[in-house]
Amino acid sequence: MATTPEILSVEERDGTVVTYERELTGSPFPPPGRELTSRETGALLTVLRGLATVPGTEAMRRLTVQGDDRPLWQGHTRFPDALAAVVERATRRHGDLLAAHVPDLSARVAETVRALRALPxxxxxxxxxxxVAPNIHVDDAGHPVAVLDFGFFTTAGDPAFEAAVTAAIYDMYGPYAGEHVATLTHLFATELHHPPETLALYQTAYALTTYDLFSSDGGDGHFAWCAALLKTHS
Structure with missing residues (x-):
């Protein structure tokens, strides 16, 4: 399994908290071309399989995902129920803005919440x-040696959620991004034995919970990406 960040010490300098961390090795893949290489897909599968062997802990359940105001698991005992509640809270933040870009948004939210709560x-x-590609570092042979930049949506949860989100965001803005989403979603469904409909559901939930994290006016690329994904999955 690839190494992950480790904080060795923490200091405060002039009101700023500074951490000293173990240096991680390797380098990210270059931007993907039209065809994803076997090195890329192999590294992604290795990382996903490795993370899926690490049990979720109580400390992970206490984490708050970006944009939310409480620990994701607070008041819940199942990940799908916790995620459904985040979808409801997130779409109340700037739902009117998102509704201007996604037809029948309220119905989509209700159906997504219902489907999440129905998951086993x-x-x-x-x-x-x-x-995303820059957060997975590989060695010269293409083997993953480091996974970094935890914290955006880090939690304890269903490994299928990790696979679904990775398939969707690995190449978010490249010229062949749509093809890569389809390719990786199919690959992860096949190799990791996740139902395709569950992966699509989790991708929808991810878009509904992160659409406004970079701006509240819809003027950023992530918002446009989320709106496009929601229309694709309609």
Whole structure:
């Protein structure tokens, strides 16, 4: 399994908290071309399989995902129920803005919440939540040696959520991003035995919970990406 960040010490300098961390090795893949290489897909599968072996802990359940105002698991005993509650809270923040870009948003939210709550219980493991290409470092042979930048949507949860989000965001803005989402979603469904409909549901939930994290006026690329994904999954 690749190494992850480790804080060795913490200091405060002039009101700023400074952490000293173990240096991680490797380098990220270059921007993907039209065809994803076997090195890329192999590294992604290795990381997803590795993270899925790390049990979710109580400390992970106490984490707050970006944009929310309480620990994700607060008041819940199942990940799908906790995620459904975040979807409801997130779409109340700037739902009118999102509704201007996504037809029948209120119905989509209601259906997403219903479908999440209907999911069966699963094993709970660590979820990184932001496995974009720069956050996975590999060695010269393409083997993953480091996973970094936890914190955007880090929690304890369903490994299928990690796979779904990774398939969607690995290449968010490249010229072949749509093809890559379809390719990786199919690959992860096949290799990791996640139902395709569950992966699509989790991708929808991710868009509904992160659409406004970079601006509240819809003027950023992440908002446009989320709106496009929601229309694709309609």
């Amino acid at each position: 219980g699963t094993a709970v493991t660590v979820v990184h939540g932001d496995l």
